[in-house]
Amino acid sequence: MTSKKRTAFRWTVRLLMWTATALTAALVVALVVYVMAKGVPHITWELLSTETSYLYDRKGILPNILNTIYIILAALVLVIPLGVGAAVYLTEYAKNKRLVAAIEYAAEILSGIPSIIYGLVGMLVFSEFLGLGSSLLAGALTLVIMNLPTIMRSTQESLKTVPQSYREGAFGLGAGKWRTIRTVVLPGCVDGVITGCILSVGRILGESAALLFTAGTANNLNGLFEAMTAPGSTLTVALYYYAKEEGEFEVAFAIAAILMVLSLLINLAATWVTRHFQRRKAL
């Protein structure tokens, strides 16, 4: 009797585990295949290389591609020094344990705040209070706050692996604190910064709610510097508008397929980079 019960338990949980895992895996495969099948046929050279024009009845996502690249660049340029600086402070300078805990807790809170709230505060602070209006710069600044914890934490992780003896060696040669940090500590955190950047690029690429009211929804073709002060929509925001407001599902799926491929690549890059750095550390 008991042994029957035990066998039943064994097979029930096995079945549940197999079903759940199969379901998860099938979900991923189905999503990828569906989006690719619906999207890839509509990715044409014209779509990629032009801007949307009602005059010529043409759909083009070049401005959105460029906006996405611009906003990623702008956000990274701003967030890297801030995030790395914060990490350096935490690992090299901070002595007060309470302050460190407070800073780390603040970073945790930041990574838990939903993007729609970032969008709202970004709009209030950057677009309205600082008068940047609806612009890529306002969007990029919003993304800077969102991605600060990511960069900070991955830099911190890699700084922790810089051997204490390196620092002692530099101090021993009479180098000041700043010189030690510049010459010994910072070069050691490059891998953490790169990992953090990859994660951030992934997050920015997929972000939409935070950009809706900060970067705006325009589809004009701009150069890097004009774009910063002009409104412009990224690929995700464009996808939303084409699908929800205009019912242009072919363009929407084409963008979705592009985003899917990019996020796949970013995933692979993240895995590869982590593995690569781990191997190098092990040597």
Added chain:
Amino acid sequence: MKPIITAKDLCLWYGSAQALDHITLDIPENSITALIGPSGCGKSTFLKTLNRMNDLVEGVKITGTVTYAGKDVFATDVNQLRKEVGMVFQKPNPFPMSIYDNVAYGPRTHGITAKKDLDQIVEQALRDAAIWDEVKDRLKKNALGLSGGQQQRLCIARALAVAPKVLLMDEPTSALDPISTSRIEELVTQLKDRYTIIMVTHNMQQAVRVSDYTAFFLLGELVEFGATESLFSQPVDRRTEDYITGRFG
């Protein structure tokens, strides 16, 4: 004495490394057998083969036979085998649950659910493990709050609660202080009336103090087996003598 466990020509490989080399050994019932030898000699591996804990290790290959109560252990249901051949580990490893739930875990696993029965089993096991008086007022408290020595006696109680015939102990006192150690040794000698105990130990004084029989392992081989008294006073093999007189190891 009637043997309860018999190993015959037992060989074991981890991948390509041989850890046990043709071990043939009879373990007498209701006695304490100590397994001694330097680190890596195969004594722990041998112990873990008896309740098939080695099954979990990847790339293990076993030849030869082990019988428990006349049955081939590799052919019996492993869960039934482990119910009858219990084990106490080197490091005390109570589950992160209450003291009561720790002891009740085994009986529950084997299908006892009535609270009255469980209460009785738990109390008896804790009494047998000589820890009842220390924990009876805090059975619902987390077991991780106990001291190391208490945790180890709790683990013994947990093993006793499924009513095993044999108790395997893998250096049960090596992580404990001298006072806790002597309490466990005292407990073990009390238990041998009802259980067969096989105990791996690093500590030769412990083997002398506690055991009836001693097996000396070296490099995966069983060098010598006999009554503890005679093995330590008149070892037959030269290597045994060298080891117990502290010439190596």
Added chain:
Amino acid sequence: MEMKKNTRSWQKHMEQVVYGIFLLLGLITIGCVLLITVYLVISGIPAIRQIGLVEFLFGDTWKPTAAEPSYGILPFILTSVYGTAGAIVLGVPIGFFTAVYLAKMAPRKIKLVVEQAVSMLAGIPSVVYGLVGMMVLVPGIRELFDLSDGACLLAAIVVLAVMILPSIIKMSVTALEAVPKEYEDASLALGATPEETWFRVSVPAAKSGIAAAVVLGVGRAIGEAMAVMMVSGNVANMPGLFESVRFLTTAVASEMGYASGLQRQALFSVALVLFVFIMLINAALNYFLKGDRKS
């Protein structure tokens, strides 16, 4: 000698300047949290004052543009709560059993492949989830339940359940893998099967980590805006499974573009309410993670 002294003191000054800069950078996360909190509170309070806290939180009608406007956000709050609860009910069992399989049972190769797939799931942008939901789920629900419109709470729940899967799986796997092998050995040595060991020893031992995973999922679900906006119909109804509904997040996202005056201020208050929810979830998360560290 004199010169050397000068460089020394110059160096000392520079060190102090550098220290100051790093201190500022270190405090930047705290600054950002304060900035967000202060802005949300300052811009969220006026509307609540004008409307009245009880009226605002427990009013069941949201009609900011009617002749006699009313600003009750109970429909949004309940929709967010029900939607999140639904996603948890649907997503947690799947995520949990997948996690146990991956952490304890799966052969190495299968584990690697499925974990990679789960990371992919995490990387898919929410608008893509929304798009697929719009095109597959919404028509599917309409057909299946014979509704006039399939965009409803149920569709949002399904999308959210899928979206929270990766965080639940990843965090639970980490927690389960951290369970000391000694616990599992002890259980096996008592004659428990591997399955009994995983579910009666490993899972209880990892319970705070798994609870944290669930709380993280709650946070994700309650904060998601774009995907649910695309599949939930976006009407301020009281929630029902087949009702077209609006979440706290989508209320902000859908009206902020054009709202003005009190309506706009009320949207800030909605965001404030959402923020309070998130802070509570954060506190819960912290509690569970701390519990894990202690034991």
